[in-house]
Amino acid sequence: MLIGRDDSSSIIYHALKGEFQVEKVIIEEPVPKQRVITNRIKRLGLWVVSGQILFILSNKLFSKFAISRIDEIKEQYQLDDSAIDDDKLLHVESINDQEVIEILQEIDPDAIVVNGTRIISGEVLDSLDKPFVNTHAGITPKYRGVHGGYWALVNDDAEHCGVTIHLVDRGIDTGEVLYQETICTTEADSFNTYPYLQLAQAIPLMKHSLRDIEESRLKIKKVDLPSKLWYHPTIWRYLWSIIKRGVK
Numbered sequence: 001m002l003i004g005r006d007d008s009s010s011i012i013y014h015a016l017k018g019e020f021q022v023e024k025v026i027i028e029e030p031v032p033k034q035r036v037i038t039n040r041i042k043r044l045g046l047w048v049v050s051g052q053i054l055f056i057l058s059n060k061l062f063s064k065f066a067i068s069r070i071d072e073i074k075e076q077y078q079l080d081d082s083a084i085d086d087d088k089l090l091h092v093e094s095i096n097d098q099e100v101i102e103i104l105q106e107i108d109p110d111a112i113v114v115n116g117t118r119i120i121s122g123e124v125l126d127s128l129d130k131p132f133v134n135t136h137a138g139i140t141p142k143y144r145g146v147h148g149g150y151w152a153l154v155n156d157d158a159e160h161c162g163v164t165i166h167l168v169d170r171g172i173d174t175g176e177v178l179y180q181e182t183i184c185t186t187e188a189d190s191f192n193t194y195p196y197l198q199l200a201q202a203i204p205l206m207k208h209s210l211r212d213i214e215e216s217r218l219k220i221k222k223v224d225l226p227s228k229l230w231y232h233p234t235i236w237r238y239l240w241s242i243i244k245r246g247v248k
Contacts, residue, residue: 004116051234141227
C-alpha cells in the first residue's frame with residue numbers, strides 16, 4: 001500500500017488485511033501547506049484560494065457537529081481506523097522517492113493499493129509492471145479532484161454522487177475505471193460525513209478489484225462522462241449551497 005496520513009488509509013488497511021496479504025504500507029509525509037497554497041494560487045487565483053482557506057478554517061469548527069454521525073457510520077459499516085500495525089509501516093518523505101521504487105521492486109507485489117497520496121510520478125508507476133489501484137471519493141471522470149460526493153449533490157446530480165476504484169496513471173484521477181457505486185445520504189449527513197459513506201461503498205469494490213487481479217480477470221469499465229477537476233469550495237460557495245440547495 002502507498003498511503004498518506006489520513007484515517008481513511010487506516011480503514012482501508014484493516015479492511016483488506018483480513019482477506020489479502022499486505023506486505024508493506026509505505027506512508028509519506030504531507031506536502032508542505034505553503035507549497036500547496038502557492039501552486040493553488042497560480043492555478044486558481046488569490047481570491048478563490050483565499051475563499052478556500054476560509055472554508056477549511058471554518059470547517060474545523062463545523063466538523064465537531066459531524067462526530068456522532070461519523071461514529072455511527074463507522075459502527076454501521078465496521079470501519080476500523082485504529083493505527084496500522086507498526087511492523088508493516090515504512091515511512092518516507094515522498095511517495096516519489098527513489099527509496100520507494102527500490103522497495104516496490106524488492107517486494108514485487110501483485111498489486112499496489114493507493115490512498116491519499118500526492119500525484120505518483122511516472123518513474124514510480126513504471127518501476128514495475130503491476131497495477132496501481134486507487135480509491136477515489138467521486139464518480140470519475142465527472143468528479144475528479146476532491147470532494148466529488150459533495151460537488152455532485154451541489155450540482156443536483158445525486159446519480160453521480162459516489163465512489164470510483166480506478167487504475168492510477170499520470171493524470172489526476174484519470175485512470176481507467178474498474179468499479180463505481182453511488183451512495184445514499186440522509187439529512188444527518190454533510191460535507192464531513194460523505195467521505196465515510198463513500199469509503200464504506202469503496203471497500204467491497206476494492207476487494208473485488210484485488211480478487212480480479214489475483215484471478216487475472218481484471219476488466220475496464222467504459223464510462224462516458226464529461227471530465228472536470230474539482231477543488232475545495234470557497235466559504236461563500238459553501239454557504240450558497242446550504243441556502244440554495246440545502247447541501248451542507
